[in-house]
Amino acid sequence: MTNDTQQFLDALKAVIDPDLKKDIVTLNMVRALTLHEQTLSFDLVLTTPACPLKEHLRSECLKAIASVDPELKVAINITAEVTSVRNNELNILPSVKNIICIASGKGGVGKSTVSVNLAYSLAKTGAKVGLLDADIHGPSIPQMLGIHNEKPEIREIKGKHYMVPIEKNGVKVLSIGLVVDARQAIVWRGPMVTSALKQFITDTIWGKLDYLILDMPPGTGDVHITMTQTVPMTGAIIVTTPQEVAVADARKAVAMYRLDSLKVPIIGLIENMAYFTPAELPDKKYYLFGQGGGKRLAEEYEIPFLGEIPIIQNIMQGAEDGQPAVLSTDQLIQKTYDDIATNAARYIAITNEKKGNTAPPEN
Numbered sequence: 001m002t003n004d005t006q007q008f009l010d011a012l013k014a015v016i017d018p019d020l021k022k023d024i025v026t027l028n029m030v031r032a033l034t035l036h037e038q039t040l041s042f043d044l045v046l047t048t049p050a051c052p053l054k055e056h057l058r059s060e061c062l063k064a065i066a067s068v069d070p071e072l073k074v075a076i077n078i079t080a081e082v083t084s085v086r087n088n089e090l091n092i093l094p095s096v097k098n099i100i101c102i103a104s105g106k107g108g109v110g111k112s113t114v115s116v117n118l119a120y121s122l123a124k125t126g127a128k129v130g131l132l133d134a135d136i137h138g139p140s141i142p143q144m145l146g147i148h149n150e151k152p153e154i155r156e157i158k159g160k161h162y163m164v165p166i167e168k169n170g171v172k173v174l175s176i177g178l179v180v181d182a183r184q185a186i187v188w189r190g191p192m193v194t195s196a197l198k199q200f201i202t203d204t205i206w207g208k209l210d211y212l213i214l215d216m217p218p219g220t221g222d223v224h225i226t227m228t229q230t231v232p233m234t235g236a237i238i239v240t241t242p243q244e245v246a247v248a249d250a251r252k253a254v255a256m257y258r259l260d261s262l263k264v265p266i267i268g269l270i271e272n273m274a275y276f277t278p279a280e281l282p283d284k285k286y287y288l289f290g291q292g293g294g295k296r297l298a299e300e301y302e303i304p305f306l307g308e309i310p311i312i313q314n315i316m317q318g319a320e321d322g323q324p325a326v327l328s329t330d331q332l333i334q335k336t337y338d339d340i341a342t343n344a345a346r347y348i349a350i351t352n353e354k355k356g357n358t359a360p361p362e363n
Contacts, residue, residue, distance in 0.1 A: 005035050011068045015060040018053060019346060020353045024061075027353075039073040040065060047349035049080040049125035050342045082127060082210040082345075083352040086232045093201065095208045096130070098234040098348055100267065101227070103257070105249025107218035110272040111239045112140045113319055114309070115215035117326040117333075118237075121341030123170050124326070127210040130165060132200055133175030134227065135217040136193045142177040146322020152178055155205065163204045169327065172209070174200055194226040201231055211348075220256040228262045235267040235351050237306065237344060242274055242293035250294075254301050265351045267306075267344060269298045274308035285310075304347045307340040 012030050013023045024030055024044070033042035044061065046054060058076055065074050084097035093099070102115040115131065123129040133141040142148035145168050152174060153164040165172035176196060206212065217223055227233075236257045240250035250269070257264040271294025275285040288311065298305035309315075312333055318325030326337040 048345040050345035139177035268304035
C-alpha cells in the first residue's frame with residue numbers, strides 16, 4: 001500500500017457494513033486497491049453472492065472516496081467470498097464452508113420442498129451448493145429432482161470407495177433414495193441410520209462447496225443429535241406452518257438445537273404454506289392454517305424470520321415433475337424463494353462474523 005492510496009483506504013474505513021456492524025476495511029472486504037492515471041481501482045469482496053447490500057455499499061464507497069478527491073475516477077469490482085467458521089480439526093468436509101441443516105419438529109410442513117428450492121435459489125446467485133437428503137426413512141428429494149432412476153458413481157481412491165453426488169442443474173445431490181430401490185422399505189434401527197448418514201458425509205466426494213444443505217428428518221431424535229455432534233454445523237433453519245400444532249413442534253426443534261450439548265446457531269425460521277391466493281383474486285389472501293404462527297415463534301425466540309411461502313400449485317407441481325419450482329418462469333415463486341435465500345445467506349454471514357470468520361483450508 002503506497003502513501004498515495006493509504007488516504008483512500010483510511011476514507012473507506014468510514015463505510016460500515018449494516019449487517020456486520022464493522023467497517024469494510026476491518027472486514028477485509030477492500031482488496032487490490034491501486035491508483036493509476038487518476039483512476040482508483042479496488043475489489044469489494046462481499047460475504048455472499050446473495051448480498052442485498054451491494055449497491056448500498058458501492059454508493060457509500062464512492063462517497064467516501066469523493067470526500068478525499070471528488071475529481072477522481074473510481075472503478076469498483078464487486079465480487080463475493082462466502083465466509084466460514086467451521087472447525088475443521090476433525091478433517092470432516094474441510095472444503096465445505098457452511099453446513100446448514102433444514103429441520104422441523106414434525107413432518108408434513110414441506111421441509112424437503114423448502115430444502116430443494118432454497119438450495120437452487122442459493123445456486124442461482126453463483127454459490128456452489130450441495131444437497132444431502134438426510135431423511136433415511138422417507139427420502140423424497142430424488143423424486144423432486146427427477147433423478148430417482150439414477151445411481152451415484154463409485155470411485156476407488158487409495159483402496160477406499162467413495163460416492164460421487166449426482167449433479168442436477170448445478171447442485172450436487174445425494175440421497176439414500178439413489179442407492180436403494182424406491183419400492184424397498186428402509187427398516188433400520190437408529191445406529192444403522194446414523195452410520196449411513198456418516199458415510200454420506202465422510203465417504204462422499206463433495207468437493208468445494210459454499211453451502212451444503214442437509215434436509216433432516218422430522219422430529220428431534222437420534223439422527224439430529226448424532227449428526228450435529230459428528231459434523232461441525234454452521235447453523236440450522238427451522239421450517240413450520242402457521243398452525244399452532246406445527247409451531248408447537250417447531251418450538252421443540254429450536255430448543256433442541258440450543259441444548260448445551262449441541263449449541264447449533266439458529267440461522268432463522270421459514271413459514272411454509274402461509275396463505276393461499278386464488279389466481280382469479282390476486283389481491284386476496286386466505287389463511288387456511290391460521291396466520292402468523294411462524295412470525296410469532298421467531299419473535300418469541302428472537303431469531304430471524306427469513307420469510308413466508310404461500311400455497312402455490314406450481315410449487316407442488318414442480319416437485320411432482322422433478323423440477324424445482326424456483327427454476328420455473330413463475331415470478332412469484334422465484335421472488336419468494338430468492339428473497340428467503342438472500343435472507344438466509346445474510347444471516348449465515350452474520351452468524352459467522354459473530355463466531356469469528358475463518359477461511360477453510362484447501363484440499
